[in-house]
Amino acid sequence: MFNRRQWLGGAADLGAVALAWMAARDARAGSESSVLLPHHQPRAKRIIQIFNPGGVSHVDTFDYKPELIKRAGQDAAGFKVDTFFGRPGRLMPSPFAFAQHGHTGAWVSDLFPYLARQVDHLTFLHGMVSKSPNHTPAAFQLNTGFIQEGFPCLGSWLSFALGRSSDNLPTFAVLPDPRGLPAGGSVNWSNGFLPAEHQGVAFRSRGVLVDDLERPADVSAVSRGRALEFVRSLDERLAQTDQSDTSIRARMEAYVLAGKMQASIPEAANLDAEGAATRRMYGVDDPLVGPTARNFLLARRLVERGVRFVQVIHGGAFGSPRINWDGHEDISVNHRVQARLVDQPVAALLTDLRARGMMDDTLVLWTTEFGRTPITEGVGAKGRDHHPLGFTMWMAGAGLKPGLHHGITDDFGFAPVEGKTTVYDFHATVLHLLGLDHHKVTFYHNGARRRLTDVHGEIISDILV
DSSP, X not given: OOOHHHHHHHHTTHHHHHHHHHHHHHHHXXXXXXXXXXXXXXXXXXXXXXXXXXOOOGGGTTOOOTHHHHTTTOOOTTSOOOOSSSSOOOBOOOSSOEEEETTTTEXXXXXXXXXXXXXXXXXXXXXXXXXXSSHHHHHHHHHHSSSSSSSOOHHHHHHHHHOXXXXXXXXXXXXXXXXXXXXXXXXXXXXXXXXGGGSXXXXXXXXXXXXXXXXXXXXXXXXXXXXXXXXXXXXXXXXXXXXXXXXXXXXXXXXXXXXHHHHHHHHHTXXXXXOXXXXXXXXXXXXXXXXXXXXXXXXXXXXXXXXXXXXXXXXXXXXSSOOSSOOSSBHHHHHHHHHHHHHHHHHHHHHHHHHTTOGGGEEEXXXXXXXXXXXXXXXXXXXXXXXXXXXXXXXXXXXXXXXXXXXXXXXTSSSEEEOOEEXXXXXXXXXXXXXXXXXXXXXXXXXXXXXXXTTOOOOOGGGBO
Protein backbone atom coordinates (compact mmCIF):
# COMPACT_ATOMS: atom_id res chain seq x y z
CA MET A 1 0.00 0.00 0.00
CA PHE A 2 1.39 3.42 -0.96
CA ASN A 3 0.45 6.75 0.55
CA ARG A 4 -0.24 9.86 -1.50
CA ARG A 5 3.21 11.32 -0.80
CA GLN A 6 4.81 8.18 -2.19
CA TRP A 7 2.56 8.28 -5.24
CA LEU A 8 3.42 11.91 -6.00
CA GLY A 9 7.10 11.40 -5.24
CA GLY A 10 7.34 8.35 -7.43
CA ALA A 11 5.59 10.07 -10.31
CA ALA A 12 7.95 13.05 -10.31
CA ASP A 13 10.70 11.26 -12.22
CA LEU A 14 8.47 9.47 -14.71
CA GLY A 15 9.50 11.72 -17.54
CA ALA A 16 13.17 10.83 -17.13
CA VAL A 17 12.35 7.15 -16.65
CA ALA A 18 10.21 7.06 -19.80
CA LEU A 19 12.86 8.81 -21.87
CA ALA A 20 15.50 6.38 -20.66
CA TRP A 21 13.24 3.48 -21.52
CA MET A 22 12.62 4.91 -24.97
CA ALA A 23 16.34 4.59 -25.67
CA ALA A 24 16.39 1.03 -24.33
CA ARG A 25 13.27 0.18 -26.32
CA ASP A 26 14.87 1.46 -29.49
CA ALA A 27 17.97 -0.60 -28.77
CA ARG A 28 15.82 -3.72 -28.41
CA ALA A 29 14.09 -2.94 -31.69
CA GLY A 30 17.49 -2.54 -33.28
CA SER A 31 18.70 -5.90 -32.08
CA GLU A 32 15.56 -7.64 -33.33
CA SER A 33 15.73 -6.11 -36.78
CA SER A 34 19.52 -5.74 -37.01
CA VAL A 35 18.79 -2.05 -37.53
CA LEU A 36 18.68 1.15 -35.50
CA LEU A 37 21.48 3.01 -37.15
CA PRO A 38 21.12 3.04 -40.95
CA HIS A 39 23.03 0.44 -42.95
CA HIS A 40 24.47 3.16 -45.17
CA GLN A 41 24.35 6.94 -45.44
CA PRO A 42 20.69 7.90 -45.90
CA ARG A 43 19.68 10.43 -48.53
CA ALA A 44 16.24 11.06 -47.01
CA LYS A 45 15.16 11.73 -43.43
CA ARG A 46 11.42 11.89 -43.93
CA ILE A 47 8.66 10.80 -46.30
CA ILE A 48 5.29 12.14 -47.39
CA GLN A 49 3.36 9.40 -49.17
CA ILE A 50 0.33 10.48 -51.20
CA PHE A 51 -1.96 7.48 -51.52
CA ASN A 52 -4.63 7.77 -54.25
CA PRO A 53 -7.05 4.87 -53.71
CA GLY A 54 -9.37 3.80 -56.48
CA GLY A 55 -6.80 3.41 -59.24
CA VAL A 56 -5.44 6.47 -61.08
CA SER A 57 -5.55 5.94 -64.84
CA HIS A 58 -2.02 6.18 -66.20
CA VAL A 59 -3.21 6.67 -69.79
CA ASP A 60 -5.26 9.69 -68.70
CA THR A 61 -2.62 11.38 -66.56
CA PHE A 62 1.13 10.83 -67.12
CA ASP A 63 1.46 8.09 -69.78
CA TYR A 64 0.40 9.60 -73.11
CA LYS A 65 -0.67 7.05 -75.73
CA PRO A 66 -1.47 8.65 -79.12
CA GLU A 67 -1.98 5.15 -80.56
CA LEU A 68 -5.24 5.02 -78.60
CA ILE A 69 -6.46 7.93 -80.72
CA LYS A 70 -5.54 6.16 -83.96
CA ARG A 71 -7.14 2.87 -82.88
CA ALA A 72 -10.15 4.29 -81.03
CA GLY A 73 -13.08 1.89 -80.92
CA GLN A 74 -11.10 -1.14 -82.06
CA ASP A 75 -10.72 -4.43 -80.23
CA ALA A 76 -7.59 -4.96 -78.17
CA ALA A 77 -6.54 -8.02 -80.15
CA GLY A 78 -3.26 -9.59 -79.12
CA PHE A 79 -3.17 -8.11 -75.62
CA LYS A 80 -3.85 -9.83 -72.34
CA VAL A 81 -6.82 -8.04 -70.82
CA ASP A 82 -7.57 -8.82 -67.18
CA THR A 83 -10.92 -7.17 -66.52
CA PHE A 84 -12.34 -7.07 -63.02
CA PHE A 85 -15.91 -6.20 -63.97
CA GLY A 86 -17.75 -7.27 -67.11
CA ARG A 87 -16.26 -8.17 -70.46
CA PRO A 88 -13.52 -6.29 -72.29
CA GLY A 89 -14.58 -3.24 -74.24
CA ARG A 90 -12.85 -1.31 -77.00
CA LEU A 91 -9.73 0.83 -77.11
CA MET A 92 -10.57 4.32 -75.84
CA PRO A 93 -8.40 7.43 -76.25
CA SER A 94 -8.04 9.72 -73.30
CA PRO A 95 -10.77 12.35 -73.08
CA PHE A 96 -8.14 14.74 -71.70
CA ALA A 97 -5.73 16.84 -73.75
CA PHE A 98 -2.03 16.05 -73.31
CA ALA A 99 0.84 18.51 -73.73
CA GLN A 100 4.58 18.49 -73.10
CA HIS A 101 5.94 20.44 -70.15
CA GLY A 102 9.21 21.52 -68.61
CA HIS A 103 12.74 21.18 -69.95
CA THR A 104 12.25 17.41 -70.06
CA GLY A 105 9.20 17.65 -72.30
CA ALA A 106 7.18 15.33 -70.09
CA TRP A 107 3.65 14.59 -71.28
CA VAL A 108 0.95 15.50 -68.76
CA SER A 109 -2.80 15.69 -69.32
CA ASP A 110 -4.80 18.82 -68.65
CA LEU A 111 -6.07 17.20 -65.45
CA PHE A 112 -2.97 18.58 -63.74
CA PRO A 113 -2.20 22.19 -64.75
CA TYR A 114 -0.36 22.84 -61.47
CA LEU A 115 1.59 19.57 -61.34
CA ALA A 116 2.56 20.03 -65.00
CA ARG A 117 4.83 22.86 -63.85
CA GLN A 118 6.63 20.46 -61.51
CA VAL A 119 7.61 17.74 -64.00
CA ASP A 120 11.30 18.63 -64.05
CA HIS A 121 11.38 17.83 -60.32
CA LEU A 122 9.56 14.49 -60.56
CA THR A 123 10.92 10.98 -61.15
CA PHE A 124 8.34 8.84 -62.97
CA LEU A 125 7.89 5.08 -62.69
CA HIS A 126 5.89 4.11 -65.79
CA GLY A 127 6.35 0.35 -65.51
CA MET A 128 4.60 -0.33 -62.21
CA VAL A 129 2.75 -3.64 -61.77
CA SER A 130 0.65 -5.02 -58.92
CA LYS A 131 -0.49 -8.50 -57.94
CA SER A 132 -4.22 -7.90 -57.58
CA PRO A 133 -6.99 -6.27 -59.65
CA ASN A 134 -9.09 -5.86 -56.48
CA HIS A 135 -8.88 -2.56 -54.58
CA THR A 136 -8.45 -3.82 -51.03
CA PRO A 137 -5.71 -6.44 -51.56
CA ALA A 138 -3.96 -4.16 -54.06
CA ALA A 139 -4.02 -1.31 -51.53
CA PHE A 140 -2.66 -3.67 -48.89
CA GLN A 141 0.18 -4.66 -51.21
CA LEU A 142 1.03 -1.05 -51.97
CA ASN A 143 1.12 -0.15 -48.30
CA THR A 144 2.32 -3.36 -46.63
CA GLY A 145 3.90 -5.44 -49.39
CA PHE A 146 1.30 -8.22 -49.07
CA ILE A 147 -2.20 -8.65 -50.48
CA GLN A 148 -3.40 -10.16 -47.20
CA GLU A 149 -4.05 -8.09 -44.11
CA GLY A 150 -2.04 -8.53 -40.93
CA PHE A 151 1.30 -7.20 -42.18
CA PRO A 152 3.03 -3.95 -41.15
CA CYS A 153 2.88 -1.01 -43.51
CA LEU A 154 5.83 0.98 -44.82
CA GLY A 155 5.50 3.69 -42.17
CA SER A 156 5.45 1.11 -39.38
CA TRP A 157 8.56 -0.63 -40.72
CA LEU A 158 10.40 2.70 -40.79
CA SER A 159 9.30 3.51 -37.25
CA PHE A 160 10.46 0.08 -36.11
CA ALA A 161 13.78 0.18 -37.93
CA LEU A 162 14.83 3.75 -37.16
CA GLY A 163 13.14 4.42 -33.82
CA ARG A 164 11.28 7.49 -32.63
CA SER A 165 11.91 10.67 -34.59
CA SER A 166 10.26 13.13 -32.17
CA ASP A 167 9.75 13.31 -28.42
CA ASN A 168 6.42 15.13 -28.67
CA LEU A 169 4.84 13.98 -31.94
CA PRO A 170 4.20 10.52 -33.38
CA THR A 171 6.81 9.11 -35.73
CA PHE A 172 4.15 7.97 -38.21
CA ALA A 173 1.08 10.11 -38.94
CA VAL A 174 -1.85 9.43 -41.29
CA LEU A 175 -4.10 12.11 -42.78
CA PRO A 176 -7.19 10.36 -44.19
CA ASP A 177 -9.38 11.97 -46.81
CA PRO A 178 -11.96 14.12 -44.99
CA ARG A 179 -14.63 12.42 -47.13
CA GLY A 180 -13.96 8.97 -45.67
CA LEU A 181 -11.50 6.12 -45.18
CA PRO A 182 -10.13 4.06 -48.11
CA ALA A 183 -10.91 0.41 -48.81
CA GLY A 184 -9.40 -1.65 -46.02
CA GLY A 185 -9.60 1.25 -43.58
CA SER A 186 -6.91 1.44 -40.92
CA VAL A 187 -5.27 -1.79 -42.12
CA ASN A 188 -3.50 0.47 -44.62
CA TRP A 189 -1.55 2.07 -41.77
CA SER A 190 -1.43 -0.91 -39.42
CA ASN A 191 1.60 -2.05 -37.44
CA GLY A 192 0.60 -5.67 -38.18
CA PHE A 193 2.74 -7.96 -36.03
CA LEU A 194 5.20 -5.20 -35.06
CA PRO A 195 4.86 -3.68 -31.57
CA ALA A 196 1.79 -1.44 -31.24
CA GLU A 197 3.83 1.75 -30.84
CA HIS A 198 4.60 1.59 -34.59
CA GLN A 199 0.94 1.95 -35.62
CA GLY A 200 0.15 5.06 -37.66
CA VAL A 201 -1.65 7.82 -35.75
CA ALA A 202 -4.64 9.12 -37.71
CA PHE A 203 -5.17 12.89 -37.70
CA ARG A 204 -8.07 15.06 -38.74
CA SER A 205 -7.50 18.47 -40.26
CA ARG A 206 -10.49 19.94 -38.38
CA GLY A 207 -12.39 19.33 -35.15
CA VAL A 208 -11.01 16.60 -32.88
CA LEU A 209 -7.52 16.19 -34.27
CA VAL A 210 -6.66 12.79 -32.78
CA ASP A 211 -8.99 10.35 -31.01
CA ASP A 212 -8.71 10.18 -27.21
CA LEU A 213 -6.15 12.99 -27.07
CA GLU A 214 -8.30 15.63 -25.40
CA ARG A 215 -9.53 15.52 -21.82
CA PRO A 216 -13.23 14.59 -21.50
CA ALA A 217 -15.42 17.61 -20.81
CA ASP A 218 -16.78 16.17 -17.55
CA VAL A 219 -13.32 15.52 -16.08
CA SER A 220 -11.40 18.43 -14.57
CA ALA A 221 -7.72 18.92 -15.25
CA VAL A 222 -6.98 18.46 -11.54
CA SER A 223 -8.91 15.18 -11.34
CA ARG A 224 -7.25 13.81 -14.43
CA GLY A 225 -3.83 14.81 -13.17
CA ARG A 226 -4.39 13.01 -9.88
CA ALA A 227 -5.61 9.89 -11.66
CA LEU A 228 -2.56 9.86 -13.92
CA GLU A 229 -0.24 10.31 -10.96
CA PHE A 230 -1.85 7.34 -9.26
CA VAL A 231 -1.61 5.05 -12.28
CA ARG A 232 1.93 6.14 -13.13
CA SER A 233 3.14 5.48 -9.59
CA LEU A 234 1.69 1.98 -9.64
CA ASP A 235 3.27 1.30 -13.00
CA GLU A 236 6.64 2.50 -11.76
CA ARG A 237 6.50 0.29 -8.67
CA LEU A 238 5.53 -2.69 -10.81
CA ALA A 239 8.29 -1.95 -13.29
CA GLN A 240 10.85 -1.92 -10.51
CA THR A 241 9.72 -5.32 -9.23
CA ASP A 242 9.32 -6.97 -12.65
CA GLN A 243 11.73 -5.48 -15.17
CA SER A 244 11.01 -8.25 -17.67
CA ASP A 245 7.51 -6.88 -18.35
CA THR A 246 8.10 -4.32 -21.10
CA SER A 247 4.37 -3.58 -21.44
CA ILE A 248 4.53 -1.57 -18.20
CA ARG A 249 7.29 0.63 -19.55
CA ALA A 250 5.39 0.97 -22.81
CA ARG A 251 2.34 2.22 -20.92
CA MET A 252 4.47 4.71 -18.99
CA GLU A 253 5.91 6.03 -22.23
CA ALA A 254 2.43 6.35 -23.68
CA TYR A 255 1.34 8.58 -20.78
CA VAL A 256 4.35 10.84 -21.16
CA LEU A 257 4.01 11.08 -24.94
CA ALA A 258 0.26 11.69 -24.70
CA GLY A 259 0.87 14.57 -22.32
CA LYS A 260 3.33 16.15 -24.72
CA MET A 261 1.08 15.52 -27.70
CA GLN A 262 -1.79 17.38 -26.03
CA ALA A 263 0.24 20.55 -26.50
CA SER A 264 2.28 19.78 -29.61
CA ILE A 265 -0.43 18.42 -31.91
CA PRO A 266 -2.73 21.46 -31.68
CA GLU A 267 0.26 23.70 -32.37
CA ALA A 268 1.33 21.65 -35.39
CA ALA A 269 -2.22 21.58 -36.73
CA ASN A 270 -2.81 25.31 -36.35
CA LEU A 271 -2.95 26.21 -40.02
CA ASP A 272 -4.06 29.73 -39.13
CA ALA A 273 -0.44 30.36 -38.16
CA GLU A 274 0.50 30.12 -41.84
CA GLY A 275 0.74 33.29 -43.89
CA ALA A 276 -1.98 34.29 -46.34
CA ALA A 277 0.28 33.64 -49.34
CA THR A 278 0.98 30.06 -48.23
CA ARG A 279 -2.69 29.36 -47.62
CA ARG A 280 -3.54 30.71 -51.08
CA MET A 281 -0.82 28.60 -52.70
CA TYR A 282 -2.26 25.40 -51.22
CA GLY A 283 -5.89 26.47 -51.73
CA VAL A 284 -6.76 26.17 -48.04
CA ASP A 285 -9.54 28.76 -48.21
CA ASP A 286 -11.00 27.52 -51.50
CA PRO A 287 -14.47 26.08 -50.74
CA LEU A 288 -13.89 23.06 -52.99
CA VAL A 289 -10.17 22.35 -52.64
CA GLY A 290 -9.82 23.53 -49.03
CA PRO A 291 -10.47 20.28 -47.11
CA THR A 292 -7.89 18.42 -49.21
CA ALA A 293 -5.46 21.33 -49.15
CA ARG A 294 -5.52 21.41 -45.36
CA ASN A 295 -4.18 17.86 -45.23
CA PHE A 296 -1.24 18.67 -47.48
CA LEU A 297 -0.34 21.82 -45.57
CA LEU A 298 -0.63 19.86 -42.32
CA ALA A 299 1.67 17.20 -43.79
CA ARG A 300 4.36 19.81 -44.39
CA ARG A 301 3.98 21.17 -40.86
CA LEU A 302 4.27 17.68 -39.37
CA VAL A 303 7.44 16.67 -41.21
CA GLU A 304 8.87 20.09 -40.43
CA ARG A 305 8.41 19.31 -36.72
CA GLY A 306 10.03 15.90 -36.79
CA VAL A 307 7.41 13.39 -37.94
CA ARG A 308 9.30 10.88 -40.08
CA PHE A 309 6.48 9.42 -42.19
CA VAL A 310 3.21 11.11 -43.16
CA GLN A 311 0.67 9.31 -45.33
CA VAL A 312 -1.84 11.65 -46.98
CA ILE A 313 -4.80 9.77 -48.43
CA HIS A 314 -6.77 11.31 -51.30
CA GLY A 315 -9.82 9.13 -51.76
CA GLY A 316 -12.31 7.30 -49.59
CA ALA A 317 -14.17 4.01 -49.89
CA PHE A 318 -16.84 3.13 -52.40
CA GLY A 319 -20.36 4.31 -53.00
CA SER A 320 -22.28 6.69 -55.20
CA PRO A 321 -21.09 9.25 -56.08
CA ARG A 322 -17.57 7.86 -55.96
CA ILE A 323 -15.14 9.67 -53.68
CA ASN A 324 -11.97 8.12 -55.12
CA TRP A 325 -10.31 7.48 -58.49
CA ASP A 326 -12.43 4.42 -59.36
CA GLY A 327 -13.70 5.64 -62.74
CA HIS A 328 -15.85 2.72 -63.85
CA GLU A 329 -18.82 4.71 -65.10
CA ASP A 330 -17.21 7.74 -66.73
CA ILE A 331 -13.46 8.30 -66.54
CA SER A 332 -13.81 11.90 -67.68
CA VAL A 333 -16.18 12.94 -64.90
CA ASN A 334 -14.51 10.88 -62.18
CA HIS A 335 -10.91 11.88 -62.82
CA ARG A 336 -11.77 15.53 -63.42
CA VAL A 337 -13.31 15.75 -59.94
CA GLN A 338 -10.48 13.96 -58.15
CA ALA A 339 -7.69 15.81 -59.96
CA ARG A 340 -9.30 19.19 -59.29
CA LEU A 341 -9.11 18.50 -55.56
CA VAL A 342 -5.50 17.31 -55.41
CA ASP A 343 -3.59 19.06 -58.22
CA GLN A 344 -3.06 22.46 -56.59
CA PRO A 345 -2.26 21.20 -53.06
CA VAL A 346 0.31 18.62 -54.22
CA ALA A 347 2.07 21.13 -56.46
CA ALA A 348 2.05 23.62 -53.58
CA LEU A 349 3.56 21.03 -51.25
CA LEU A 350 6.45 20.42 -53.66
CA THR A 351 7.04 24.15 -54.11
CA ASP A 352 6.84 24.79 -50.37
CA LEU A 353 9.29 22.02 -49.46
CA ARG A 354 11.80 23.31 -52.01
CA ALA A 355 11.44 26.89 -50.79
CA ARG A 356 12.19 25.74 -47.23
CA GLY A 357 15.21 23.71 -48.31
CA MET A 358 13.54 20.47 -47.24
CA MET A 359 13.46 18.58 -50.54
CA ASP A 360 17.15 17.73 -50.17
CA ASP A 361 16.28 15.24 -47.42
CA THR A 362 12.56 14.60 -47.99
CA LEU A 363 10.86 12.05 -50.24
CA VAL A 364 7.42 12.71 -51.71
CA LEU A 365 5.70 9.64 -53.16
CA TRP A 366 2.65 9.73 -55.48
CA THR A 367 1.13 6.25 -55.26
CA THR A 368 -1.95 4.32 -56.30
CA GLU A 369 -2.87 0.63 -56.03
CA PHE A 370 -3.15 0.06 -59.82
CA GLY A 371 -3.98 1.83 -63.07
CA ARG A 372 -6.94 1.56 -65.41
CA THR A 373 -7.45 -0.34 -68.65
CA PRO A 374 -6.75 1.32 -72.01
CA ILE A 375 -10.09 -0.18 -73.09
CA THR A 376 -13.59 0.71 -71.98
CA GLU A 377 -15.42 -1.29 -69.37
CA GLY A 378 -17.78 -2.95 -71.80
CA VAL A 379 -18.66 -1.99 -75.37
CA GLY A 380 -19.91 1.57 -75.75
CA ALA A 381 -18.99 2.54 -72.19
CA LYS A 382 -17.14 5.66 -70.99
CA GLY A 383 -15.34 4.21 -67.98
CA ARG A 384 -12.22 2.11 -67.50
CA ASP A 385 -11.73 -1.07 -65.46
CA HIS A 386 -9.01 -1.96 -62.92
CA HIS A 387 -5.56 -2.56 -64.40
CA PRO A 388 -2.68 -3.95 -62.29
CA LEU A 389 -0.59 -4.99 -65.31
CA GLY A 390 0.94 -1.57 -65.94
CA PHE A 391 0.54 1.89 -64.39
CA THR A 392 2.42 5.02 -63.29
CA MET A 393 3.60 6.38 -59.96
CA TRP A 394 6.13 9.11 -59.28
CA MET A 395 8.64 10.14 -56.64
CA ALA A 396 10.34 13.44 -55.85
CA GLY A 397 13.14 14.66 -53.65
CA ALA A 398 16.15 13.25 -51.87
CA GLY A 399 18.55 11.03 -53.76
CA LEU A 400 16.53 10.88 -56.99
CA LYS A 401 17.30 11.96 -60.55
CA PRO A 402 14.71 14.67 -61.23
CA GLY A 403 12.94 14.64 -64.57
CA LEU A 404 13.77 10.98 -65.20
CA HIS A 405 11.21 8.58 -66.70
CA HIS A 406 11.86 4.96 -65.72
CA GLY A 407 9.95 2.26 -67.57
CA ILE A 408 7.88 2.29 -70.75
CA THR A 409 4.55 0.65 -71.43
CA ASP A 410 3.51 -0.58 -74.88
CA ASP A 411 1.83 1.71 -77.41
CA PHE A 412 -1.54 1.28 -75.72
CA GLY A 413 -0.49 1.26 -72.06
CA PHE A 414 -1.34 -2.37 -71.34
CA ALA A 415 1.98 -3.58 -69.92
CA PRO A 416 5.62 -2.55 -69.46
CA VAL A 417 7.98 -3.32 -72.31
CA GLU A 418 10.89 -1.77 -70.43
CA GLY A 419 11.61 -1.10 -66.76
CA LYS A 420 8.97 -3.34 -65.20
CA THR A 421 8.77 -2.35 -61.53
CA THR A 422 7.08 -4.31 -58.76
CA VAL A 423 5.81 -2.91 -55.49
CA TYR A 424 8.66 -4.86 -53.87
CA ASP A 425 11.17 -2.92 -56.00
CA PHE A 426 9.49 0.34 -55.05
CA HIS A 427 9.66 -0.50 -51.33
CA ALA A 428 13.28 -1.67 -51.57
CA THR A 429 14.20 1.64 -53.19
CA VAL A 430 12.39 3.74 -50.60
CA LEU A 431 14.11 1.88 -47.76
CA HIS A 432 17.45 2.32 -49.53
CA LEU A 433 16.94 6.08 -49.67
CA LEU A 434 16.33 6.04 -45.90
CA GLY A 435 19.65 4.26 -45.43
CA LEU A 436 18.19 0.79 -44.98
CA ASP A 437 18.96 -2.52 -46.68
CA HIS A 438 15.56 -4.12 -47.24
CA HIS A 439 17.04 -7.59 -46.76
CA LYS A 440 18.10 -6.70 -43.22
CA VAL A 441 14.98 -4.94 -41.92
CA THR A 442 13.32 -8.01 -40.43
CA PHE A 443 11.09 -9.19 -37.60
CA TYR A 444 10.68 -12.76 -36.42
CA HIS A 445 6.99 -13.66 -36.41
CA ASN A 446 5.11 -16.94 -36.39
CA GLY A 447 8.14 -19.03 -37.25
CA ALA A 448 9.43 -16.84 -40.07
CA ARG A 449 11.72 -13.85 -40.37
CA ARG A 450 9.46 -11.33 -42.07
CA ARG A 451 10.34 -8.25 -44.07
CA LEU A 452 8.50 -5.58 -46.06
CA THR A 453 9.69 -6.97 -49.40
CA ASP A 454 9.01 -10.64 -48.50
CA VAL A 455 11.64 -12.58 -50.51
CA HIS A 456 11.63 -10.16 -53.46
CA GLY A 457 12.68 -6.64 -54.36
CA GLU A 458 15.47 -4.99 -56.32
CA ILE A 459 16.58 -1.38 -55.88
CA ILE A 460 15.65 0.75 -58.90
CA SER A 461 19.21 1.96 -59.31
CA ASP A 462 18.57 3.86 -62.55
CA ILE A 463 16.58 6.54 -60.75
CA LEU A 464 19.14 7.19 -58.00
CA VAL A 465 21.70 9.98 -58.01
